[in-house]
Amino acid sequence: MYQDATRTRFAARPDDLAIGRVLEEEAMSDAEISQSAVGTASDRLPRGRLAPGPRGHVVFGSLPDFRRDILGALFDAWQRHGDVVRFRLGGTIQAYLLVHPDHVAQVLQENHRNYRKDRLTYDRLKPTVGEGLLTSEGDLWLRQRRLIQPAFHRQRIASFGSLMVESTLAMLDRWEARYGDGQTFDVFAEMTRLALEIASKTLFGTSLSEDADRVGQAVSFASLHTNRRMQSYFELPLSLPLPGNRRFRREIRALDEVVYRLIGDRRRAGQRSDDLLSLLVDARDEATGEKMADHQLRDEVMTIMLAGHETTAVALSWTWYLLSRHPAVAARLRAELSDVLGGRPPRVEDLPRLPYTEMVVEEAMRLYPPAWILSRSPIADDVVGGYWIPADKMVMLCPYLTHRHSAFWENPEGFDPERFAPARSAGRPRYAYFPFGGGPRLCIGSGFAVQEARLVLATVAQRVRLDLAPGCSVRPQPLITLRPSSGIRMTMRRAEA
């Protein structure tokens, strides 16, 4: 097992995030997972009924509908067939959509030992992120999660607060110099740049601002191409010299260049720092004393670089969009910021006194969860909501739908941050809202992302108002994340105007 050279042990300590404790208690090796799952699920459970679902195309089932409009197809099937829906996706491929929070809890938490990440989905991510934390399983995942977890300790995240605010203030200065005269700009591109800069400075100790546009372009194409491959009728190998595959490889090479440069620079610098990059570069195998293999290091850095900025940028972009469409919410937000901060930039210690700011972020991620779908497959047969879920089939959990379940959310399409106020949240099941997933595979960066989103929102909303540019129509594009399809064009003006 790798050991962090700067610490004597890296297993979660008592004051670590809750997930650290969950990991200690719940994580098992792959072999244990398989044994216990096969031994329990199939013995214990009678086969349930077959779930209802759309008939779809005679050969390809629902795949053509997914290719046309996957969010619409999932939503319609849910409305028509209920909380458990069975889809045929061509050949013997079947997928089960589970929408009820109890079903989500069963898969992610209560019976998580019986579920692995779905290969059909996650294997398609591997050409980009390899066997990093997001895609790996079993012993490798557990070892790496334990290694990386301390970098996301609550106190360490809090120490990033001032850097998060400084980067945002610098962005605002740039905006005022460039866009002060009412010129439109793409808020999604700006949030992507900002989130990449924050993640690279805090976690890797360097600014990637010069690479931001190149990384943004590579990530956009890699997402699009991966998504196309996920929804294609026939699986064609990536090695075929098709134009899309060639461009994909070019974009991955560009990302690799950035990642290997980061690693090389740190190794050459030779001096120890206590950020995530050093944690990874200095990690040693407990038994052999060997350093982490280069390809593993590359996969972890790539995973954190991509997962660590694109999702947060998406969350912030939808927040600005929603605020521009709901001026009363925006006014309430500014009133809270002005009462508590009185015009000065926020600090981490201010956050507990900015509950409305937090609720705005939560509500934006309810309506537009950046990770809009999660997929798993059961190791052994399971029964969910009375329906049989056969082993190895795909299980889709869709925060975008569960966050709109009318049994748990009043006026689900409305933008109403106060639904997250304690009194109105009482009694709502834990998994009615799961933008960061849950169980042992809970997002490792959730605390980082939430702090960043709240600080950026508080810093920007105090200084400027963002209005949707006239004629700009915005639609969600469900790729790996739920991106705005063609960015979000906005104009800015001073907040007091």
Ligand code: HEM
């Ligand atoms: C608003 C921002 C974010 C959202 C909505 C989000 C969402 C998620 C979700 C839903 C998962 C679970 C995926 C699954 O179970 O299949 C996940 C996992 C993960 N996220 Fe995030 N994430 C965000 C920000 C971040 C940040 C800032 C980082 C790192 C700096 C990060 C790194 C990761 C990693 C490494 C995993 C895999 C964890 C594991 O399986 O052990 N994420 N994220």
